[in-house]
Amino acid sequence: MPAHDPLNCLSHVELFKDLPLDLRKQLVKISSHRKYYKKGSMIRQPGDGQDGVLSLDIGKAKVFNITPSGKEMVLGILRQGDIEGQAYLFQKDESENFIQATEDTWICSMNYNDFQGLLKKSPDLALRLLNNFGQRLVKTQQNTLRVNAMGAQARLYDYLLDYSKEIGKNSFNLPLKKKDLASMLGLTPETLSRELKKLKVAKKIDYAGKQITLL
DNA sequence: CCATTAATAGGCG
DNA sequence: CGCCTATTAATGG
Numbered sequence: 001m002p003a004h005d006p007l008n009c010l011s012h013v014e015l016f017k018d019l020p021l022d023l024r025k026q027l028v029k030i031s032s033h034r035k036y037y038k039k040g041s042m043i044r045q046p047g048d049g050q051d052g053v054l055s056l057d058i059g060k061a062k063v064f065n066i067t068p069s070g071k072e073m074v075l076g077i078l079r080q081g082d083i084e085g086q087a088y089l090f091q092k093d094e095s096e097n098f099i100q101a102t103e104d105t106w107i108c109s110m111n112y113n114d115f116q117g118l119l120k121k122s123p124d125l126a127l128r129l130l131n132n133f134g135q136r137l138v139k140t141q142q143n144t145l146r147v148n149a150m151g152a153q154a155r156l157y158d159y160l161l162d163y164s165k166e167i168g169k170n171s172f173n174l175p176l177k178k179k180d181l182a183s184m185l186g187l188t189p190e191t192l193s194r195e196l197k198k199l200k201v202a203k204k205i206d207y208a209g210k211q212i213t214l215l
Numbered sequence: 216c217c218a219t220t221a222a223t224a225g226g227c228g
Numbered sequence: 229c230g231c232c233t234a235t236t237a238a239t240g241g
Binding site for chain 1: 230
């Protein structure tokens with residue numbers, strides 16, 4: 001792995017990408033850069049005492065929590081350039097969720113207080129953060145709606161359409177394991193597997209393994 | 216190889 | 229539809 005360029009790392013994050021140079025330099029100063037997390041290791045979990053916002057530099061991670069009945073509920077996934085932890089701007093609590101690396105992953109993180117100090121200096125940054133947070137809210141609401149009001153096949157198909165739209169391709173690889181996708185959609189892996197097959201038979205999609213194509 | 220995890224299939228409530 | 233179990237595929241040492 002080549003030497004890490006802090007400025008380059010920030011360029012992966014849409015939130016920071018176009019900030020004035022001096023602000024980005026300040027961001028670099030207050031960040032901890034490219035912490036390595038082996039595949040399968042926990043990046044964060046409740047009660048670990050970590051705070052602040054983090055950005056995923058390289059790799060992939062899933063955000064989830066455990067339901068009262070002891071089952072894992074996947075809330076979402078983080079891909080390159082995604083940030084997580086804005087919630088600490090609005091509530092002082094530590095993370096209630098688990099974040100686990102699903103691949104070998106490098107994380108850059110920023111201390112909460114330092115980050116907030118920078119926010120005060122940059123209305124631009126604050127505005128972007130707010131928008132980013134708002135987008136996430138919409139996504140969360142959409143998914144809640146899906147889980148509550150749609151049947152299994154409908155919410156699976158809806159998710160696929162959504163994701164396809166997000167990355168701008170109608171053929172793609174699932175960014176999660178199917179069991180994790182099932183968890184995120186509130187399905188069992190078995191149901192997901194069956195509904196995928198039904199969609200295939202119905203000629204709405206085609207797939208092989210994680211490779212999905214919308215028809 | 217063996218062990219573990221993921222994906223799929225089939226049966227049942 | 230979820231839960232359970234069995235079989236198979238894929239992965240890792």
